Amino acid sequence: MTFKNHNILIVDDEKAILFSLKAALAKEGYRIKTCDTPEEALKTVEPGVFQVIISDYNMPGMNGMELMEKIRQIDKEAVFILMTAYGSEKLAIEAVKAGAYDYFSKPFDIDEMRLIVAKACERFNLAYEKKNLQERLQKEQEENRLIGVSEQMERVKNMISTVAKSDITVLIQGESGTGKELVADAIQRQSLRASGPYVALNCAALPENLIESELFGYEKGAFTGANTTKRGKFELANRGTILLDEIGDMALATQAKVLRVIQEKEVERLGGSKPIKVDVRILAATHKNLKQLIEQGLFREDLFYRINVVNIPVAPLRERKADLKPLIEHFIAIASKKTNKNIKGVSEKAMEILENYDWPGNVRQLQNIIEGAAVFMKDDIIEVSNLPPELRKPQGEEETGERNACSEIIERIKGGEALDAVLSDLEKQVIEAALKANDSNQSKTAEMLGIKRGTLQYKMKNHNL
Ligand SMILES: Nc1ncnc2c1ncn2[C@@H]1O[C@H](COP(=O)(O)OP(=O)(O)OP(=O)(O)O)[C@@H](O)[C@H]1O
Ligand SMILES: [Mg+2]
Incomplete structure (x- = not known):
């Protein structure tokens, strides 16, 4: 501005x-x-x-x-x-x-x-x-910093600096939310191509035909709706880096074309006849097990070997709990800025819960929980009550609880009730339970459920509570 x-x-x-x-x-x-x-x-x-x-x-x-x-x-x-x-x-x-x-x-x-x-x-x-x-x-830079002191993260950081300065293709593998994109960003930032373009495409986010036109571009008239010529991501990334995110979700036909780009170092726009030279460093990431996909015939083995020149595994958070504390501090600092609060830390009890949780959503889940707690907290310490209910319950219980809730819904639908009616009834039960847990205090109940007081009142009226 x-x-x-x-x-x-x-x-x-x-x-x-x-x-x-x-x-x-x-x-x-x-x-x-x-x-x-x-x-x-x-x-x-x-x-x-x-x-x-x-x-x-x-x-x-x-x-x-x-x-x-x-x-x-x-x-x-x-x-x-x-x-x-x-x-x-x-x-x-x-x-x-x-x-x-x-x-x-x-x-x-x-x-x-x-x-x-x-x-x-x-x-x-x-x-x-x-x-x-x-x-x-x-x-x-502050917000994109890779935080972590565990052995696993140290290894990741070392690998990043080792591979960054070359043009080697790197495959980053890890569960969802472990920080794969952040690892890719760090490689790009430390690479000799740092000042060049950096283009990312999430292969899971778009349907197959769109992925191809995004990656390779198209000539005017290549298909109905192609009113102008469009350059693809490979061309846009020329002299820079491309991140093929969620590459495990890429269709086989597209995989063949990507393999060609890697081997020939040139792309062909859809509907085009002339190959275009490109100089692009490729990074790829996926939360899927590519070896398994190969066995199932869903991923090309030759492409796997091309992209898997160096493999950086990012461990799930539950296997590197040493990173919890520094990550929490980092997210508290970010959340403090966003909410304009001076958050000092996490209470001992809340920390114990965070440490014992097994983090299926990994670092992303931790970040969401800290940011969510920051929005609703009244004091300057994150307390147990600021944590979402699934963390507060012992973990075994949660799973059976979930299974019970789902099987109950399905049973009731089988019994002839409509899905909407069952869900509405479940909402009523949840609100009733939350009201009971908060001695009918509406503000506290709304806070517990993460909704506005007005919304709660509206729902209570609808459910005749
Ligand atoms: N080591 C870390 N230090 C700081 N922030 C992190 C770290 N790891 C992950 N994050 C944060 O967690 C969130 C998820 O990370 P990211 O998007 O890189 O995960 P991902 O592995 O690509 O997940 P997905 O497979 O779902 O795409 C981001 O907001 C990211 O900034
Ligand atoms: Mg990602």
Whole structure:
């Protein structure tokens, strides 16, 4: 985002100057505020309000340079322009040395003054964008950092730095939510292709025909609806990296075409006749067992050997519990920022539950639980009550509980009830149980169920509770 209508503050003890400057600049679309004493200016300035400040040098009480120094302590970003009396260039140069952006002499030439102000605004925008970009990069790096101190994660990190600098194809395997995408991102960031394009395609998210047009692109008229020529992901990733995410879900026909790209280092757009050279480093990830898919005839063995040059296994979270604490700290830091809360940590009891849980959804599940707890928690410590019910119950019970609930639904449907009616009845039972557990306190019940109080009341009315 850049500023368009900049806020400009003009400070001068001569009212006539304030008036004529304001008139000339307001015409340009700037929003102008004027102050006729430096003291008033200091009261008016707040961090981030003014983008440009124009001040006279000679004023009673405080000169323009002193004012600039004081304003700096309130707002470092505002760009400062000094007005000096005709013939005092030396002073003006000193001001620039002290950090003013520019100066103009009085009486001023309107066009020159406008130009200086326009440039000052541009300077502000540039600095603002740069700062924004730096903050974004830092935030991204912070949030994309691979956290982990376990032996398994150390091994993963070592493998990442070993393979990153080459063009070797890497296959990242692990259960859902273990951080495979993060591993791929880390390889790309540390690679010699880091500044090149990085393109990812989730092969499980799209139907087969769309995957092919996404990967290889198409020529105009290749099929109905192909109104323009489209470049595919392989072409877009030229001189960079492509991540074929969930490659285990790729159809056999597509696998054959991908194998061709790897072997020939060229792609053919759908409906095209000319192969196009591409220079792409391939990373692949999957939560499926490719060897098993090969046995079932669902994955090409030759493609497997091509992509499995290096294999990075990412262990499930339950096998590397040493990572729990640092991951929790990391997600608490992120959640604190998102919710504007100062979350200090996890209570001992809650930690015990987190440590004993077996994390079927791995790190993603942990992240969701911490972020969910952060939204609803009242104190600055995550307590047992902030954890979702499936964690609070002993794990054996949960499974049989689930099975009972499902078999109960199916039995009732077999018995002639409609699915909607059974589900609605189950919702009623859940709400009743939650109300009972919270001594009929509606706010607490709503919080437990993760819904708004209004929603709870609406549902209670529907269920005649
Ligand atoms: N070691 C880690 N450090 C920090 N965050 C992590 C780590 N591992 C996973 N995460 C976070 O967990 C979430 C899931 O990670 P990611 O998307 O990489 O998993 P995945 O293995 O690709 O899962 P899926 O197979 O479901 O696609 C992301 O938000 C990611 O930032
Ligand atoms: Mg993934």
